Amino acid sequence: MEAKAERVGLWSSGAVVAVVLLLGVVAPFVAYDPAGAVDYDQQLVGPSAAHWFGTDGQGRDVALRLLKGIEAFFLPGLLAGLAATTLGALAGAVAGYAEGWVRSAVLGLMQLIDTLPRLVFIILVCTILNPSISLIAAVAAVLFVPNIATVVRRKVEALGSEDYILAHIAHGFRPTRILLYHIIWLQCRPLLIRQATYVFGYVLFVETALSYLGDYGVQEPTPSWGNMVAQTRELAGAAPWPWLFPALAIVITISGFLAFGNLLARHEEEALR
Amino acid sequence: MTRASLLLIAALRRTAGGLLLLVGASFVIYITIRSAPGDAIDAISPMGTPPEVKAKLMAEFGLDRDPITGYVAWLARSAVGDFGESLVFAPGATVMDVGLPAFERTLALAALALAACLVLAVLGALLLGRPHPRQQVITGPLYFLTAAPSFVVAVLFAQATNWFVHTYVEQGGYETPPWYPIPIYSESWMPYLFAGFVLVAGDGLFMDFLNAVRAELQGLRSAQFIAAVRAKGARTVGHIARNMVVPLVSGYAARLPLVLGGVVIVEYIFTLDGAGYLLLEAARERDFPIVVGLSVLFTATIIVVNLLADIVRALVDPREVARGG
Numbered sequence: 239m240e241a242k243a244e245r246v247g248l249w250s251s252g253a254v255v256a257v258v259l260l261l262g263v264v265a266p267f268v269a270y271d272p273a274g275a276v277d278y279d280q281q282l283v284g285p286s287a288a289h290w291f292g293t294d295g296q297g298r299d300v301a302l303r304l305l306k307g308i309e310a311f312f313l314p315g316l317l318a319g320l321a322a323t324t325l326g327a328l329a330g331a332v333a334g335y336a337e338g339w340v341r342s343a344v345l346g347l348m349q350l351i352d353t354l355p356r357l358v359f360i361i362l363v364c365t366i367l368n369p370s371i372s373l374i375a376a377v378a379a380v381l382f383v384p385n386i387a388t389v390v391r392r393k394v395e396a397l398g399s400e401d402y403i404l405a406h407i408a409h410g411f412r413p414t415r416i417l418l419y420h421i422i423w424l425q426c427r428p429l430l431i432r433q434a435t436y437v438f439g440y441v442l443f444v445e446t447a448l449s450y451l452g453d454y455g456v457q458e459p460t461p462s463w464g465n466m467v468a469q470t471r472e473l474a475g476a477a478p479w480p481w482l483f484p485a486l487a488i489v490i491t492i493s494g495f496l497a498f499g500n501l502l503a504r505h506e507e508e509a510l511r
Numbered sequence: 512m513t514r515a516s517l518l519l520i521a522a523l524r525r526t527a528g529g530l531l532l533l534v535g536a537s538f539v540i541y542i543t544i545r546s547a548p549g550d551a552i553d554a555i556s557p558m559g560t561p562p563e564v565k566a567k568l569m570a571e572f573g574l575d576r577d578p579i580t581g582y583v584a585w586l587a588r589s590a591v592g593d594f595g596e597s598l599v600f601a602p603g604a605t606v607m608d609v610g611l612p613a614f615e616r617t618l619a620l621a622a623l624a625l626a627a628c629l630v631l632a633v634l635g636a637l638l639l640g641r642p643h644p645r646q647q648v649i650t651g652p653l654y655f656l657t658a659a660p661s662f663v664v665a666v667l668f669a670q671a672t673n674w675f676v677h678t679y680v681e682q683g684g685y686e687t688p689p690w691y692p693i694p695i696y697s698e699s700w701m702p703y704l705f706a707g708f709v710l711v712a713g714d715g716l717f718m719d720f721l722n723a724v725r726a727e728l729q730g731l732r733s734a735q736f737i738a739a740v741r742a743k744g745a746r747t748v749g750h751i752a753r754n755m756v757v758p759l760v761s762g763y764a765a766r767l768p769l770v771l772g773g774v775v776i777v778e779y780i781f782t783l784d785g786a787g788y789l790l791l792e793a794a795r796e797r798d799f800p801i802v803v804g805l806s807v808l809f810t811a812t813i814i815v816v817n818l819l820a821d822i823v824r825a826l827v828d829p830r831e832v833a834r835g836g
Contacts, residue, residue: 243647350535353817355809357772358790362540362806365794366547366554443660443714447776450662453795470666478670485663493658496715 248501254494261305262312270306272459275299282477294480295472303461304487310449310462314375315441319434322379326386327430331417333387334394344387352384360444361454369454375441382440386433390426397421428503435499439492446488463488517832521825529818536810537589540803541582544572557599557797564598571595571800594804599796600789606804610789614808617778617785620703621770624710629763631711632720633755636728654718661713661773665780668709706777714773720762727758756827764820768813 277297285292291300333344356378363377394417397403406416449455449464456462466484547554551574552565573581594606601609639646679688690701711717731737731751740747775787782788786805793801825831
């Protein structure tokens with residue numbers, strides 16, 4: 239299966255991830271005044287050298303708004319991915335290693351979080367607390383902990399009876415060191431990378447979806463890929479570029495991140511063998 | 512013990528576990544309500560709510576008591592389906608009267624869409640057969656296309672529909688075409704069909720399911736007991752089919768929460784009269800009893816479906832019961 243197509247997939251999805259990461263880092267340094275960008279002499283101008291992706295119904299440059307729109311999900315998504323994998327790895331390690339009531343308590347808590355319907359719960363939280371993308375990302379991170387804990391726990395349980403781990407125990411290594419370094423850091427990295435890309439993709443999905451719907455996401459005039467797609471409501475059929483490019487950006491970024499996570503994990507797992 | 516009594520014990524144990532989960536999950540929802548900044552009652556009531564309604568809400572959600580006794584009182588009322596009355600969306604009507612019919616439609620839509628996705632995934636897996644590098648010409652682009660979030664699929668779809676309607680009108684059509692997917696006034700099931708299609712095509716659901724089914728099928732086909740069946744000259748189809756039931760049921764139950772999330776947004780875009788549309792509209796108008804009631808219904812559904820999946824697995828696969836799970 240380690241075929242050419244897979245390498246092509248890994249490199250092309252890796253390129254998408256690299257471009258998004260690069261633009262995400264660059265975006266905050268690009269000056270943009272959402273109100274000042276409006277230019278009614280330049281409404282719905284098609285793609286050209288001056289406006290690569292054209293302009294929208296208020297004459298704002300679509301390419302620049304795409305770039306600034308990354309800010310809406312970039313940092314929250316990365317932090318959520320990091321938080322979810324850290325918490326998930328810890329919970330999985332405890333559940334896989336501990337016995338008795340500690341194990342039951344962690345497993346029970348994970349099962350509990352896992353039964354909450356993610357999007358519905360996020361909407362519930364948004365109606366109660368002050369909605370913001372950071373809050374949404376934080377809730378999403380917690381909701382993804384059980385998924386990550388489950389895969390890590392299975393790995394810990396499977397490796398716990400391996401000879402070399404028993405040898406480490408016989409050598410008198412501390413359990414925390416065996417768990418955190420030898421099992422999680424050395425063996426679970428591919429799994430964790432895959433899960434982190436899922437969480438990032440999910441935060442991007444929720445941010446754009448809520449910004450599209452309009453109540454809890456990013457509000458106009460601040461750009462988000464979601465509220466850019468929402469311009470279809472005003473522009474139905476007039477000109478496709480104000481909403482088509484952000485829609486494509488969402489699809490390419492999500493599938494790029496998911497594919498990269500999957501392929502990289504498979505690649506690394508094969509290398510570990 | 513006989514198999515039947517073992518099954519019964521397993522079913523009872525799992526039901527008890529499911530009830531415990533429901534209590535726990537509803538506690539999480541309740542604590543979330545209590546965690547509102549400032550005065551919780553102001554956070555959960557719409558602007559300009561008269562004081563007597565506020566007092567009633569306080570009592571209903573047990574906000575005038577400490578979290579534990581407040582929770583117990585709220586749970587006791589919720590357990591018999593009393594989630595209070597709608598405030599803004601349908602003033603005076605109980606949450607169950609408004610929410611339950613909508614929720615039934617939503618559940619039917621999500622369950623049928625996921626079932627269709629399962630059937631398509633099985634057909635796809637059978638058609639594709641053994642994994643082969645050349646298949647990535649098909650699966651690669653498909654992976655890319657189906658990774659689109661359902662709301663993006665819905666938007667692209669609505670735009671395509673607009674374009675079709677535009678050409679239809681240009682050609683002299685003046686009545687609403689029978690296939691028009693956005694509900695206007697007619698009691699048509701077409702919008703539901705289109706919403707179902709969007710759910711199947713979006714959120715990476717199909718490819719995820721297809722890959723899972725293919726991996727299971729591949730593992731089964733190369734299993735030793737299947738080789739033994741083949742060596743005896745018997746047909747393997749029945750054995751493979753029976754052994755696929757457990758992973759398919761698990762896969763279905765595991766993906767339902769994702770679809771129940773997607774359906775919320777898709778319903779809103781197609782303005783379908785379901786629980787997702789109701790949830791977002793109620794959240795927008797700060798009709799809090801409806802939001803909480805629907806959240807509990809969604810959560811309870813996930814627990815019940817997992818419970819049913821557990822029981823089906825136990826019925827099909829004796830090992831599930833023998834493990835004492």
